[in-house]
Amino acid sequence: MPPHSSPANSSAVTFRGVERHFGAVRAVDGVDLDIAPGEFFAMLGPSGSGKTTCLRLIAGFDQPTAGHIEIFGDTVEGVPAYRRPVNTVFQDYALFPHMNVLDNVCYSLMIRGMGKAERHKRGAEELKMVKLFGMEKRKPGELSGGQRQRVALARALVVRPKVLLLDEPLGALDLKLREDMQGELKTLQRSLGLTFVFVTHDQGEALSMADRVAVFNEGRIVQVGPPQDIYERPRSKFVADFVGGSNILDPDLVHVWTGVSSPASLRPEKVGLLAPGADCPTGSIVVEGHVDQALYHGAVNRIELVSLDGRRLLMTIPAAAPLPRQGELARAFFDRRSLHVMEDA
Amino acid sequence: MTEAFVVAAPQETVPRRVSDALMARRGLFLLLLLAPPLLWLGVVYLGALFALLAQSFFSIDEYSGTIVYEPTLKTFSELLQPANFDIIVRTLVVSAVVTLLATAVAFPIAYYAWRYARGRVKALFYVAVMMPLWSSYLVKVYAWKLLLAKEGAVGWFMHAAGLSVVLDSWLAAPIVGGPSLSVSYTGMVLVFLYLWTPFMVLPVQAALERVPVSLIEASGDLGASPGQTFRNVVFPLALPGIVAGSIFTFSLTLGDYIVPQIVGPSSLILGQVVYTQQGTAGNLPLAAAFSVAPILIMGVFLTLAKRIGAFDAL
Numbered sequence: 202m203p204p205h206s207s208p209a210n211s212s213a214v215t216f217r218g219v220e221r222h223f224g225a226v227r228a229v230d231g232v233d234l235d236i237a238p239g240e241f242f243a244m245l246g247p248s249g250s251g252k253t254t255c256l257r258l259i260a261g262f263d264q265p266t267a268g269h270i271e272i273f274g275d276t277v278e279g280v281p282a283y284r285r286p287v288n289t290v291f292q293d294y295a296l297f298p299h300m301n302v303l304d305n306v307c308y309s310l311m312i313r314g315m316g317k318a319e320r321h322k323r324g325a326e327e328l329k330m331v332k333l334f335g336m337e338k339r340k341p342g343e344l345s346g347g348q349r350q351r352v353a354l355a356r357a358l359v360v361r362p363k364v365l366l367l368d369e370p371l372g373a374l375d376l377k378l379r380e381d382m383q384g385e386l387k388t389l390q391r392s393l394g395l396t397f398v399f400v401t402h403d404q405g406e407a408l409s410m411a412d413r414v415a416v417f418n419e420g421r422i423v424q425v426g427p428p429q430d431i432y433e434r435p436r437s438k439f440v441a442d443f444v445g446g447s448n449i450l451d452p453d454l455v456h457v458w459t460g461v462s463s464p465a466s467l468r469p470e471k472v473g474l475l476a477p478g479a480d481c482p483t484g485s486i487v488v489e490g491h492v493d494q495a496l497y498h499g500a501v502n503r504i505e506l507v508s509l510d511g512r513r514l515l516m517t518i519p520a521a522a523p524l525p526r527q528g529e530l531a532r533a534f535f536d537r538r539s540l541h542v543m544e545d546a
Numbered sequence: 547m548t549e550a551f552v553v554a555a556p557q558e559t560v561p562r563r564v565s566d567a568l569m570a571r572r573g574l575f576l577l578l579l580l581a582p583p584l585l586w587l588g589v590v591y592l593g594a595l596f597a598l599l600a601q602s603f604f605s606i607d608e609y610s611g612t613i614v615y616e617p618t619l620k621t622f623s624e625l626l627q628p629a630n631f632d633i634i635v636r637t638l639v640v641s642a643v644v645t646l647l648a649t650a651v652a653f654p655i656a657y658y659a660w661r662y663a664r665g666r667v668k669a670l671f672y673v674a675v676m677m678p679l680w681s682s683y684l685v686k687v688y689a690w691k692l693l694l695a696k697e698g699a700v701g702w703f704m705h706a707a708g709l710s711v712v713l714d715s716w717l718a719a720p721i722v723g724g725p726s727l728s729v730s731y732t733g734m735v736l737v738f739l740y741l742w743t744p745f746m747v748l749p750v751q752a753a754l755e756r757v758p759v760s761l762i763e764a765s766g767d768l769g770a771s772p773g774q775t776f777r778n779v780v781f782p783l784a785l786p787g788i789v790a791g792s793i794f795t796f797s798l799t800l801g802d803y804i805v806p807q808i809v810g811p812s813s814l815i816l817g818q819v820v821y822t823q824q825g826t827a828g829n830l831p832l833a834a835a836f837s838v839a840p841i842l843i844m845g846v847f848l849t850l851a852k853r854i855g856a857f858d859a860l
Binding site for chain 2: 293296298299308312
């Protein structure tokens, strides 16, 4: 059944078999996607994985080579960006340099023909919402990166689009600001009840903000689900490794421990270091090896162990424990249940 | 056991000491760097300009034809005589028309080069725009005179295309017309347009190159149709380039005295008047007074451009 005739399609954004080719390169290679209304949706992946192209396809800056896209039930192929109920916060913010902050925020209202007094009032309210005060008359060139982002956000939200797209929204900010902004974006999205779709290569950002995450690799979505699912139950080596980093255990080893001949993922923080002479907790698996590298990371120590049969095991343990020396013999242990057997390689 | 590598301290040579001293006193360094160009600009350029302006406050004795070295505004008042004032107005109109047409012709070219031309095509664009500047100015003007003459290529083409009526009725029109294109204002404006268009294309294109494509996308994203995006984003951001180009096309037309001599009607243009007044007529004060006119006009032009916010995007 063709998707556009499906009864009461309740998706905010729908992709069906969407492809986008640039010459011989398949930037987007058969993507199916359903983003629910009011959802905070993350598209996560390395650069060149097709996530930004998908965002541009929703915005209308680009058209699919094949497939079908709907926004709130309306087919949007061939509909130009300026007729879509979607606004974007650009990675470089794309503020108009010749307009002051207020005129930037009021741009879409001005385009819609709203009177000056009314749109300035609306714009001022919008700036208050993003906590930017007393900057109305400044030019974008006079603002800091964080302030510019708030202007871009206010400008995109002023007409309450059905879907807000954010392209690496926090990429250009420093760490402290980025963490503050994560919380603020989440609060904003909840209070407005709008659908937010954002693109990021930062797994921390995706996991902390999104209701659901789609992991992209080589133009395809390799896994989609709530952050806990993605992190706890990665479906493939790629997801396990890209999201959070993981030990990928070979099928033969996994077979010995679990009886299943599939690769398994083991998160570094699930592995502990056994004190010398201590007994192994019941139900645990112990791996003996030499310490190859031990680094102090502040909150945690990051230790790489090479087992006696030459396999590498990465672990992060609370920094309270003393840092082992390189070459020292050590015993690592983990709960059998921490092993996550993956469906496909 | 351990062998230490010792890097020898740099020797205290004279050039070294000089450079140390210069680095320590940044002001002195800057002064030394800037002195020659400032002297050139101050003495040779501004000096000559002021000498010229000073001339305009003298007058000429009408009987002996000698210059009276007494400050007076008499020469300036001569500018306001109908015959002289007409020349200024005529020149102003021609310059303005050339500038407007140059903008109209140059903008699409610059826009195309910015939005669509890449790599080899872009290189070709630069060559194509600059190529007219590679050949002699006089050769180009005389070539145009031939093209525009009554029996010239333009007339022949119009005839062959069955458009003789159009050409004839254009030539029959007042002011823009004349016996043939080569002796009409239309011809003069066309030649100016040809000569100065590169000076408009390049600054406009440079201004557009600095506009990130994301601004165009953002405008569309916020609901602006391509036309609205052009009016609200592209054009304002290109305006500094258009103004820069206009300074070229406007002032080059304002001061030119060769083109109007070769192509166009017999009525004089400002540059020609300056040329004849300081040459054959020997009336240096009047020539100087005429030269002040373009300076004032450019001053007014730039003030207006600033007033409408042409430089806001700089």
